[in-house]
Amino acid sequence: MARTQGSRAEITGPLVRDAARRLFARHGYAAVSMRQIAAEVGLQVGALYAYTPDKQALLADLLRSHMEELLAAWQDDPARPALDRLQAFLRFHIQTSLERPEAVFLSYMELRNLEADNRAEIAALRRRYEDALEAILIAGMTQGSMRVPDSRLAAMALIAMLTGITNWYREGGRLDQDRVAAVYWEMVRGAVGA
Amino acid sequence: MARTQGSRAEITGPLVRDAARRLFARHGYAAVSMRQIAAEVGLQVGALYAYTPDKQALLADLLRSHMEELLAAWQDDPARPALDRLQAFLRFHIQTSLERPEAVFLSYMELRNLEADNRAEIAALRRRYEDALEAILIAGMTQGSMRVPDSRLAAMALIAMLTGITNWYREGGRLDQDRVAAVYWEMVRGAVGA
């Protein structure tokens, strides 16, 4: 039989992280107090420190786990045609971004509020993600199915373009996710000279 | 002969705004204290309140004046070919973004820290800027020189893509501003089906 307290802890931990993610994304890391996070979960401040050593570690955990999940979820097959891989990347990026818009926003916006070593770690993870896209573009040029003036800049441009969707997309809006992906795919295909 | 105090005020005001812009962009609005801003300018805290009623108004002023300068500086000529207008927009957006990366960053990142009425005002200005780009895309489709699947989404996609440059561009880096503009222009042309 499950221990009451143990079971509670397994639930409370994720709740604390969910609340922190939501509040940090909405108001900014510095603007959110530990008291606000506690209130959102239904705890008193002191109890939060059973789940994180301090506020900074809470933010670093959110960013690190987001990037690690992203990298683990992305499945590429270098044997496939580059254009197919690019379309798969586009769908993957749009879907995960719209599933977790708060984590995406945080990862791009709150890097500056991390201490140097935490920041370097997250930046390296993000760089691996950018490299995954650039590898596809390089393959496309080698295969002759794409033509981009600079693979590094093209990767940065495409990620910025796709991530920007989270700034305006609203569930139940004019276009659903599939339609958005189709529209962006047409533009991306053109941008890479396909 | 100029009054010492009057002359000082005309200089101090902009200095306060410059310091606030720099610090807000670097650390985030909520993370920056009025004391830090004062120290940056060489004042004591109390003196800041001669230039702004409060911290919130200081941020709102920065965002509003940035957007208004942007809109005032953008000179379009609807009589020209749409592709030329689009290239002019691209050059304009890249140049102004790289000239004032801090203001650009603030305008996109700190909207959430404005009170509702201030936020609505800035959002409306930003919307006008997006509309200026969309108008060019619509003209391009009418003229038959462009083909985009959705003019609104295309405008949002292009602005996100171009603004993203501020995230990685470094003066004296691998590519200078003209080269960056040329690379992006090739991608943008493709994206709009030209």
Add this chain to the structure above:
DNA sequence: GTCTATAAACGGATAGAC
């Protein structure tokens, strides 16, 4: 316009009881 001093609230984090 700028200073010093201060009010009043809020920040992160910890201690000890249960």
Add this chain to the structure above:
DNA sequence: GTCTATCCGTTTATAGAC
């Protein structure tokens, strides 16, 4: 694991002297 209580530094903003 959670609560209450508290420490102590910092925050925005204001008052009054110069």
